[in-house]
Structures are given as structure tokens and as C-alpha cells.
Amino acid sequence: MRKVLVVGAGQAGLQLALGLVGRDYDVTVMSARTPEEIRAGRVTSTQCMFGPALQHERDLELNLWEERTPRVEGLGLSVGAPTDDGGWQRALNWLGPLDDHAQSVDQRVKMAGWLELLEDRGGRVVYHGVTTSDLDALTARYDLVLVAAGKGELVEAFHRDPGRSPYRTPQRVLSVAYVHGMAPRPEHPDVRAVRFNAVPGVGELFAIPGFTLSGPCDILFFEGLPGGPLDCWDDRPGPDEHLDRFLSLVRQYVPWEYERCGEVELTDPKATLTGAYAPVVRKPVGVLPSGGRVLGMADVVVANDPLTGQGSNNAARCAASYVDSILARGDRPFDEAWMHEAFEAYWESARHATRWTNAMLQPPPEHVMRVFGTALEVPEVARRFANCFADPSDLERWFFDPELADRYLTSVTRG
Numbered sequence: 001m002r003k004v005l006v007v008g009a010g011q012a013g014l015q016l017a018l019g020l021v022g023r024d025y026d027v028t029v030m031s032a033r034t035p036e037e038i039r040a041g042r043v044t045s046t047q048c049m050f051g052p053a054l055q056h057e058r059d060l061e062l063n064l065w066e067e068r069t070p071r072v073e074g075l076g077l078s079v080g081a082p083t084d085d086g087g088w089q090r091a092l093n094w095l096g097p098l099d100d101h102a103q104s105v106d107q108r109v110k111m112a113g114w115l116e117l118l119e120d121r122g123g124r125v126v127y128h129g130v131t132t133s134d135l136d137a138l139t140a141r142y143d144l145v146l147v148a149a150g151k152g153e154l155v156e157a158f159h160r161d162p163g164r165s166p167y168r169t170p171q172r173v174l175s176v177a178y179v180h181g182m183a184p185r186p187e188h189p190d191v192r193a194v195r196f197n198a199v200p201g202v203g204e205l206f207a208i209p210g211f212t213l214s215g216p217c218d219i220l221f222f223e224g225l226p227g228g229p230l231d232c233w234d235d236r237p238g239p240d241e242h243l244d245r246f247l248s249l250v251r252q253y254v255p256w257e258y259e260r261c262g263e264v265e266l267t268d269p270k271a272t273l274t275g276a277y278a279p280v281v282r283k284p285v286g287v288l289p290s291g292g293r294v295l296g297m298a299d300v301v302v303a304n305d306p307l308t309g310q311g312s313n314n315a316a317r318c319a320a321s322y323v324d325s326i327l328a329r330g331d332r333p334f335d336e337a338w339m340h341e342a343f344e345a346y347w348e349s350a351r352h353a354t355r356w357t358n359a360m361l362q363p364p365p366e367h368v369m370r371v372f373g374t375a376l377e378v379p380e381v382a383r384r385f386a387n388c389f390a391d392p393s394d395l396e397r398w399f400f401d402p403e404l405a406d407r408y409l410t411s412v413t414r415g
Contacts, residue, residue, distance in 0.1 A: 001024055001025065001026045002024070002025055002026065002143045002144070002331075003025075003026045003028070003141070003142045003143050003144075004017075004020060004025050004026070004027050004028070004142060004143065004144045004145075004146070004326070005028050005029075005030065005138060005141075005142040005144070005145045005146070006027065006028070006029045006030070006146050006148055007029075007030045007130050007135065007145070007146070007147050007148060007149055007154065007294075008029075008030070008031075008147060008148030008149030008150070008300075009029055009030075009031035009032075009033075009111055009114075009115055009125075009148075010107070010111060010148055010149075010150070010298065010299075010315065011047070011107070011110075011111075011298065011312050011315035011316060011319070012148045012297045012298030012299075012315035012316070012318050012319045013029060013146065013148030013149075013297065013298075013319075014029065014111060014114040014115065014118060015056065015057070015060070015062065015114075015315070015316060015319035015320070016146065016148070016297070016318075016319040016322055016323055017029045017118055017123055018060050018062060018114065018117065018118055018121065018123070019060055019319060019320070019323040020323060020326065021118065021121045021122055021123045022121060022122065023327065025326075026124075027118075027123045027124065028123070028124040028125070028126060028142075029115070029118060029123060029124070029125050029126070030125075030126045030127075030128060030130050031115060031125055031126070031127055031128075032127075032128070032129045032130075032149075033127070034115075034127050035111075035112035035113070035115050035116055036112075038108050038111055038112040038115075039108050039109070039112045039213060040270075041108060041270060042270040042271075042272075042273060043106065043107075043108065043176060043178055043212075043270065043271055043272070043273050044107050044108070044273070045107050045306075045311065045312065046104075046176055046206070046208060046219050046221045046306055046309075047104050047105070047107060047309075047311065047312035048072065048102055048103075048104040048194055048208050048210075048309045048312070048389075049102060049103055049104065049105075049312050049313055049316065050098070050100070050102045050309075050313055050389050050390035051098070051099065051100030051101070051102065051390045052313075052316075052317075052390055052391065053312065053313040053316035053317065053390075054066075054100075054102070054103060056316045056317075056319070056320045057316070062114065062117070064110075064113055064117070065105050065109060065110070065113075065211055066103065068211060068215070068216075069103045069104070069105055069210070069211035069216070070103070070192050070209040070210070070211065070216050071101040071102075071103065071192060072098065072101055072102035072103060072104065072192055072193060072194055072208070072209055073097060073098055073101050073191050073192055073193060074095045074096055074097045074098055074188070074191050074192075074193035074194075074386060075095070075096050075098065075193060075194050075196065075385070075386035075389060076093070076094065076095040076096075076185065076188070076193045076194070076195045076196065077092065077093070077094055077095075077096070077196050077197075077198070077372060077375070077382075077385075078090045078092060078093045078195065078196070078197045078198070078254075078256065079091050079092040079093075079197075079198045079200070079372065080197065080198065080199040080200065080202075080253070080254065081200075087252075087255065088199060088252075088253055088254065088255060089255075089256075090256050092372055092373065092376060093187070093256075093376070094375050094376045094382050095187075095188055095191065095193055095382065096375065096379075096382035096383045096384075096385055096386030096387070097191075097382075097383055097386065098386055098387060098389075098390065099383075099387050099390070100390065102194070102389070102390070103210075103211070104208050104209065104210035104211065104219060105210065105211050106178070106210060106211060106212040106213065106217075107312075108212070108213060109211065109212065109213060130149070130154065131153055131154075132153055132154060132156070132157060132288065132289070133289075135147075135154065135288060135292075135294065136288040136289050136290045136292060139288060139290070139292035139293075139294065140292070143333075143334055144295065144326070144334040145292075145294040145295070146294065146295050146296070146297050146322070147286060147294050147295070147296050147297070147300050148296075148297045148298055148300060149300070150298065150299030150300050150303060151299075154286075154300075155282075155300055157286030157287065157288060157294065158282040158283055158284070158285075158286045158296045158300055158301060159282060159283045160280055160281075160282055160283075161280075161281045161282055161283050164281035164351075164354070165279070165280045165281045165282075166358055167278050167279050167280070167358070167361075168278055169226075169278050170226060170276035170277055170278050171226070171278075171279065171305055171361040172203065172204075172223040172224060172225065172226070172276065172305055172306075172307065172361070173203075173223075173224040173225075173226055173230060173231040173233065173274075173275075173276045174221070174222070174223060174224075174273070174274060174275050174276060174306065175221075175222045175224070175230070175233050175242075175246060175272075175273070175274045176219065176220070176221050176222075176272060176273040176274070177219075177220045177242065177243050177246050177266060177271060177272050178210070178212050178217050178218075178219050178220075178266065178267040178268075178271035178272075179217060179218050179219075179220060179243070179261075179264040179265060179266060179267060179271070180214070180217055180218075180264065180265055180266075180267055181263040181264045181265055182207070182218040182220075182260050182261060182263075182264050183259075183260040183261075183262070183263070184260070185260065186259075192209045193209075194206065194207070194208050194209070194309070194389075195207040195257065197254050197256075197257060199253050199254060200363070201225070201228070202224070202225060202228055202229060202230060202253050203222060203223050203224035203225050203228060203230045203253075204222070204223040204307065205220070205221070205222050205223075205250065205253070205254045205257060206219075206220070206221040206223075206309075207219070207220055207221075207257060207260075208221065208309075212267050212268075212271070213267070213268060214267050214268065217267050218264075220246065220250070221306070222246065222249065223305075223306070223307055226276070229249070229252075229253070230249060230253075232245065232249075233274040236274060239266055239269050239270070239271065239272050240266075242272040242274075243264075243265075243266055243272065246272075247261055247264070277303065279303060279304050279305045279354075279357065279358065279361070280303050281301065281302050281303075281354065282296060282300065282301045282302075282303075283301075284296050284301050284339060284340060284342075284343030285336055285339045285340065285343075293335075293336050293339060295322075295334075295339045295342065295343070296343075297315075297318050297319070297322060297346075298314060298315040298318045298319070299311065299315070301343060302314055302318075302347075302350045302354060304353060304354055304357040304358075305357055305358075305361055307357055307360050307361060308353065308356055308357045308360055308389065308392070309389055310353040310356075310357060310389075310392065313353070313389075313390075314350050314353055317346065317349050317350065318346050318350070321342070321345050321346040321349070322342055322346065324345075325338075325341070325342035325345055326342075349393065352392040352393040352395065352396065353392045355392075355395075355400070356388070356392045356395055356399075359400065365402070366402075367402040367405045367406065368399070368405070370405065370406075370409060371385065371399065371405055371409065372385075374409050374412070374413065377413075378412050378413060380412050381409070381412060384398075385399075
């Protein structure tokens with residue numbers, strides 16, 4: 001029986017481990033926190049998983065919260081414009097339906113539950129933090145070691161890929177609040193949707209229906225331009241002050257969403273998060289001091305800004321792709337050449353989300369604004385853009401290139 005070690009207990013690492021358990025693999029996961037500690041900890045993400053990523057979970061019977069989690073049935077886009085009195089109003093507003101619903105489960109709920117499920121299914125979990133020297137000593141004991149912990153010392157073993165990483169500094173400052181009591185959007189009260197609000201020169205606000213420790217909720221998520229008015233979290237305020245400041249910024253820059261927030265309250269005292277990081281793609285193989293090789297996965301090797309909501313979806317794709325590569329390898333060694341091949345198979349899908357996210361971090365070019373404007377009048381354009389969150393590869397066929405975009409817009413508006 002081949003022995004696999006996964007360091008890190010997030011979406012990618014646990015999905016991969018659960019995908020190998022029961023398929024003649026001896027799987028060990030190293031987690032820095034127990035399920036109880038995860039549930040008692042701070043929120044860690046703003047995940048929203050779309051149809052294909054959710055299907056990966058269903059295939060492994062990991063969708064433990066699907067019936068209790070709100071179904072996200074659309075993607076709404078609003079673009080703000082300044083008013084004469086210094087405020088903001090919506091210049092554009094539309095909703096695109098999703099072909100398959102999306103869902104967002106708080107990772108405190110999911111990862112704690114998956115750790116317990118892994119042990120129930122015969123996997124082994126070691127609850128202990130891992131340093132580079134620890135990992136160096138472990139590689140000789142396993143046929144394959146994967147690093148799925150996207151933060152901390154271990155990431156330093158994976159070098160930045162300059163050809164795939166256009167940014168060296170954070171492009172957004174992030175702030176999050178999980179809340180109860182948010183009202184539906186008046187124009188589609190019966191349709192739960194991710195709301196994507198762009199405020200030129202300021203940043204973006206997302207509102208995501210989700211499920212947390214205390215049940216259904218909404219996730220409010222600001223992405224602020226560095227040095228701008230949303231870059232105001234260096235003092236790391238406590239939870240109540242965080243929410244008050246957050247709502248004050250919503251009222252000032254996204255007043256049409258503030259109308260929904262009259263009765264919001266935090267879901268729990270650890271339901272806030274702030275931070276910033278530079279988007280990066282890293283080389284997939286980490287070389288340890290002893291010369292041992294380890295394979296990085298998900299955020300370790302492809303860490304996109306959350307702007308297009310692809311993080312957990314990329315993690316699910318990575319886990320599914322790596323499981324396929326591992327199974328196809330049979331009894332042959334998991335050598336460095338295979339590690340590069342496994343990553344490139346994953347990159348074939350991840351590159352689309354990476355290109356899209358990096359492009360959206362810049363001011364939208366004229367042809368993209370034409371796309372968004374046409375979507376207001378032509379529902380098919382809104383639907384197609386919304387479903388690119390599930391399948392970013394479709395953007396290559398019509399969105400990035402001005403000529404392809406114009407050709408598509410002409411085809412849907414003709415007659």
C-alpha cells in the first residue's frame with residue numbers, strides 16, 4: 001500500500017486525502033488544529049463554490065451541508081458612479097442566472113467536519129504544526145508528500161514563478177464580516193445571488209449567501225485599493241468596531257447595499273477577518289534541505305486574489321486533478337518529473353482563473369465595459385458572464401480579446 005502524506009487541512013488537502021482513502025492508499029494528514037479548535041477559531045475565507053467544484057465534493061460524498069446551505073442561483077453586478085454631492089449611486093445593475101447553483105460553507109464548519117470524516121473513513125490525522133525541518137525528516141517515510149498549507153514557513157520551499165506572476169505586491173486590502181439579518185435585494189427578493197459591487201477607484205464589495213456555525217448567513221467582503229479609503233484596517237479592530245466601520249464604509253460607497261443592512265449583526269465574535277497578500281504562482285516542487293522533493297497544491301502554488309471567487313474552486317480542481325494523476329501513476333515512483341507533470345495538468349484549468357483574476361484587478365478596458373453595459377439589455381450576456389465563475393475557460397472565447405467581445409456582442413444584439 002502506497003503511503004501519502006498531506007500537510008495542511010484545507011479544501012485541497014482534505015479533498016485529496018478523502019479521494020485517496022479507500023483506494024489502496026495509506027493516507028496521513030497533518031493539521032495544525034483539531035476540529036474543536038477550528039470550530040472555535042476565526043473565519044478564514046470567503047469561499048463560494050460553483051457547480052463543477054460542488055460536483056467534485058458530491059462525487060466523494062463530502063457534501064454534508066448541502067441541504068442546509070442556501071442555494072446561490074445567480075450573480076448580480078452593480079457598478080457605482082459618483083454623484084454631484086460626493087456620494088455614490090448605481091450606474092449599472094443586472095442579475096445573471098447560474099445554470100447550476102453555487103454554495104458557500106464556512107470553512108470552520110467544513111474542514112472540522114472533513115477531518116472527522118477522514119478518520120471515520122480510515123485515514124490518519126496527526127494534529128501538530130509542521131516546520132521545514134519536520135518535513136525534511138518525514139519525506140523518507142512516504143511515497144509522496146504534498147504541501148497544502150498555503151501560509152507559513154513551508155511555503156518558502158516553493159519559489160515564485162516570474163513568468164506566471166505579474167504582481168509582487170498586494171493589489172487589494174481585504175476585510176470580511178459574516179452576518180445574520182441581511183435583507184434580500186429588493187429587485188430579486190426570491191433569488192439568492194452573489195452581489196458583485198464595483199466602485200471605480202475605491203474597490204469592490206461582495207455579498208455572498210452562506211452557511212456558518214449558527215446556520216444560514218451572509219458574507220460581506222470588501223476588496224479595497226491599497227492606499228484608498230477601504231485600506232483602513234491596520235489597527236485590527238475588535239469585532240464590534242470592525243462591523244461598525246465596515247457598515248459605515250458600505251453606507252458611504254455602496255449605499256444601495258447598505259439599505260439591506262439595517263438589522264445585521266455578526267454571526268459570532270470571530271466572524272471578522274482582514275489581510276492582504278500578493279497574488280502569485282509558484283514552482284510546484286519544493287526542495288528540502290536534505291534534497292527531498294514535495295509537491296505543492298492549491299494556494300501553495302496558485303494563490304490568486306479573491307476578487308473573482310476562484311480560491312476554493314481552484315482548490316477543488318487541484319485536488320481532483322492530483323487524485324487523477326496519482327491514480328494514473330500506478331506503482332511508478334512519484335519523482336520530480338511526475339510532480340511537474342501533475343501540476344501542469346492542474347494548471348491547464350487554473351490558468352484561466354488566474355488570467356481572469358489578474359485582469360480584473362486592473363481598471364476594466366473599454367470592451368469589458370461594453371460587455372457589462374450590454375448585459376443590462378441582453379440577458380444572455382449576463383447569464384454567460386455569471387457562468388464564467390463556474391467555468392473561467394469560457395472567457396478565452398469572448399471576453400478578453402476586444403475583437404472577440406465585439407463579435408459576440410454583435411451576434412447577440414443583431415436584430
